[in-house]
Amino acid sequence: MSMLEQHGLCGAASGADTRIRILLAEHNASDARLLQEMASRRELELVSLPCLGLALEQLGNQHFDALLLDLSLPDSGGLDALRRVNDRAEIPIIVLTDLTDTDSGIEALLAGAADHLVKERLNSHELVRAVRYAIARHRRIGQLHTLSLQDELTGLYNRRAFMTLGEQQLKIARREDSGVTLAFADLDGLKSINDQCGHTFGDFALKDSAKILKNTFRESDIIARIGGDEFAILWLARTAPSLTVLRTRLEAGIESHRLSETRPYQLSISMGVSHYESGFTESLAEMLSESDRRMYADKRTRRSPIRQDQFITH
Numbered sequence: 312m313s314m315l316e317q318h319g320l321c322g323a324a325s326g327a328d329t330r331i332r333i334l335l336a337e338h339n340a341s342d343a344r345l346l347q348e349m350a351s352r353r354e355l356e357l358v359s360l361p362c363l364g365l366a367l368e369q370l371g372n373q374h375f376d377a378l379l380l381d382l383s384l385p386d387s388g389g390l391d392a393l394r395r396v397n398d399r400a401e402i403p404i405i406v407l408t409d410l411t412d413t414d415s416g417i418e419a420l421l422a423g424a425a426d427h428l429v430k431e432r433l434n435s436h437e438l439v440r441a442v443r444y445a446i447a448r449h450r451r452i453g454q455l456h457t458l459s460l461q462d463e464l465t466g467l468y469n470r471r472a473f474m475t476l477g478e479q480q481l482k483i484a485r486r487e488d489s490g491v492t493l494a495f496a497d498l499d500g501l502k503s504i505n506d507q508c509g510h511t512f513g514d515f516a517l518k519d520s521a522k523i524l525k526n527t528f529r530e531s532d533i534i535a536r537i538g539g540d541e542f543a544i545l546w547l548a549r550t551a552p553s554l555t556v557l558r559t560r561l562e563a564g565i566e567s568h569r570l571s572e573t574r575p576y577q578l579s580i581s582m583g584v585s586h587y588e589s590g591f592t593e594s595l596a597e598m599l600s601e602s603d604r605r606m607y608a609d610k611r612t613r614r615s616p617i618r619q620d621q622f623i624t625h
Contacts (some may be wrong), residue, residue, distance in 0.1 A: 334375040336361040336366040338384050342430055349435040357618035363387045370400040377442050381407045382415050390422050462536040465521035473535035477545050477595045484547055492552055492586045494544040495602035499579040501540040508575045523564040550584035581610035
């Protein structure tokens with residue numbers, strides 16, 4: 312599972328089975344049978360359910376590539392059905408309407424539906440075209456979304472992703488009556504590395520730092536590069552972490568990297584950590600600010616390892 316899939320920011324791949332699986336929410340039995348016949352003629356796997364509630368339950372339990380949604384379902388709530396589906400799953404929605412209600416289909420498109428099909432005009436060719444187009448478009452949007460949330464150099468989340476996921480994490484913490492911990496890390500002496508060794512090695516230092524942080528923290532923790540040489544890590548924690556243990560793990564990662572990689576500099580990372588018990592009222596921005604302050608205090612109390620005499624010459 313990729314980093315973005317781990318935190319629910321993009322859909323996971325459907326695996327080796329390449330068959331298209333469609334979920335149909337349709338209360339009219341005749342229409343459901345007709346759509347089932349169209350799908351079978353095109354070798355599409357279609358699961359039909361008579362109400363939105365059951366469809367939402369299935370979306371939570373199984374993988375589907377697309378949803379065919381009749382907006383006139385008794386429990387759909389009209390266009391509110393799109394919101395309810397999007398809250399449950401990342402899936403392209405193709406709305407179905409009767410010939411007498413095409414306005415609802417247009418409104419659904421404006422509200423984010425992938426396509427609109429009029430049942431009286433539908434045939435198997437049109438069904439397959441709409442489904443394949445909706446799936447392709449959905450995947451492309453997902454790829455663009457992934458690129459917009461990922462730091463290109465390090466592969467970590469970027470600041471935008473950190474703020475988005477961080478706010479979600481704080482909501483979860485409040486709901487579960489949990490505390491949270493935020494660590495702010497800074498690559499020491501990046502400017503000196505760039506000046507003395509060149510920007511290529513500056514990029515290496517950033518990528519090396521990202522790798523070390525990923526090995527120091529857990530896969531479930533939110534790790535991001537939020538600035539030029541700045542990183543932030545956020546995780547749920549009912550008790551305050553041991554700063555000594557965190558620092559020891561970080562230094563062990565740095566030492567392991569030093570032994571395995573040949574670089575013309577010695578890597579060092581300063582870190583500040585702030586913990587907030589359950590019932591916290593601080594915002595994510597306030598947490599970042601406090602951890603940033605503690606990081607600079609850590610940097611001042613530690614001897615700066617990026618000095619002229621510590622660059623390695625050959």
